[in-house]
Amino acid sequence: MIKINENRLLQDLSELGRIGATADGGVNRPALTLADIEARAWYQRAIAEAGLSYAIDGAGNQSAILYSDPPSPKRILAGSHLDSVPEGGRYDGALGVLAALEALRVMRENSLKPSITLEAVNFTDEEGAIMGLLGSRALCGQLSAEDFGRSKLEAAALNRRLSAVGISQETMLAARRDDALAWVELHIEQGGRLESSGIDIGVVDAIVGIRSLHVRLSGEAAHAGTKPMSQRRDALWGASQFILRARQWVMDRHSPGVCNVGMIDAKPGAFNIVPAQVDFALEFRHGSEAALDAMQADLVALLEECAAEFDLGVEYEATPPAHPAQMSESVMNAIESAADRLGLSHQRMLSFAGHDTQNMARIAAAAMYFVPSVNGVSHNPGECTSAADCVNGANLMLHTLLELLKTLD
Numbered sequence: 001m002i003k004i005n006e007n008r009l010l011q012d013l014s015e016l017g018r019i020g021a022t023a024d025g026g027v028n029r030p031a032l033t034l035a036d037i038e039a040r041a042w043y044q045r046a047i048a049e050a051g052l053s054y055a056i057d058g059a060g061n062q063s064a065i066l067y068s069d070p071p072s073p074k075r076i077l078a079g080s081h082l083d084s085v086p087e088g089g090r091y092d093g094a095l096g097v098l099a100a101l102e103a104l105r106v107m108r109e110n111s112l113k114p115s116i117t118l119e120a121v122n123f124t125d126e127e128g129a130i131m132g133l134l135g136s137r138a139l140c141g142q143l144s145a146e147d148f149g150r151s152k153l154e155a156a157a158l159n160r161r162l163s164a165v166g167i168s169q170e171t172m173l174a175a176r177r178d179d180a181l182a183w184v185e186l187h188i189e190q191g192g193r194l195e196s197s198g199i200d201i202g203v204v205d206a207i208v209g210i211r212s213l214h215v216r217l218s219g220e221a222a223h224a225g226t227k228p229m230s231q232r233r234d235a236l237w238g239a240s241q242f243i244l245r246a247r248q249w250v251m252d253r254h255s256p257g258v259c260n261v262g263m264i265d266a267k268p269g270a271f272n273i274v275p276a277q278v279d280f281a282l283e284f285r286h287g288s289e290a291a292l293d294a295m296q297a298d299l300v301a302l303l304e305e306c307a308a309e310f311d312l313g314v315e316y317e318a319t320p321p322a323h324p325a326q327m328s329e330s331v332m333n334a335i336e337s338a339a340d341r342l343g344l345s346h347q348r349m350l351s352f353a354g355h356d357t358q359n360m361a362r363i364a365a366a367a368m369y370f371v372p373s374v375n376g377v378s379h380n381p382g383e384c385t386s387a388a389d390c391v392n393g394a395n396l397m398l399h400t401l402l403e404l405l406k407t408l409d
């Protein structure tokens, strides 16, 4: 059975890990900084050395290309991103790009002519130095001129960074492509579910949607000594009751969905005054709109119940949601068939973090899979995936692409 070149993959990972390396073993490569530009130059060189074709689009997305003969009008894309969060780890994104490159390299070495043109892509700014999932958003036609107004960089700095790699806001807005037939991404899990269950591969069946509500509970300020406990309309009691019961409801009724209250403000805010008003931010995530609808209905009912229990008024306002992205059944099947062939155990799971794949799912049959992260650590210099799991992930990329070539041809 054809396999990737393990030593070369691990060598690539360690070479790339030296670009933007930090003293604690991580990397600092936010998009289009000097370190990221150096990593991009390294990728371009590696593509040339492999004898693959190179292309860069208007969004700065870089591709290694293995052409079919004759070149097919549609293409199968794979990859991830080489940028990192500030003070991030060496595997997030990098492993996915290198695995896709290695898969194409091995096919070429084995004179394996694909029936559909293949690309190994490095997406620009997945991590949000500028705006997050930027390169894939541009490629999928989801980027508008107004989006640049919400960039984390002011216009002059943004334009300087873009021009450093030969692109501009105009070229980004024109980077939409219509030739993607399928997309597959390998990524580290960024959590500990695979490690704790001893499973090799997590096949992502959906990337979660995120909804959030600003909640206000209103009671009555009162003397913290003289007001009888039984007569208090304490807004913080209501909020506390809700927060702990919501935890239990979500675990009992909406698993594997998650909820969080990450911000809370009690007024007037003094030792000796019963809290009259509490504002808090409630966020919850799940894999489908139906699951999110059910969660929201339950959480709102609970909110009203807790407010009534303490005689409080309740108001809430939703913020714009992030919609869940369903993965393609045919691409998930290709990943699973390939994993079976390689003897890798696998299970389906949700991705609770955002990825370029959620954009690609809008324009192509798309799916992604995870390999285990040691201790579930991620976005941290201590991030680590074992050499064996990196190799498993890359072999699975090679065989998933072969499977896709068979099924999509």
Ligand SMILES: [Zn+2]
Residues within 6 Å of the ligand: 081, 092, 093, 126, 187
């Ligand atoms: Zn990533």
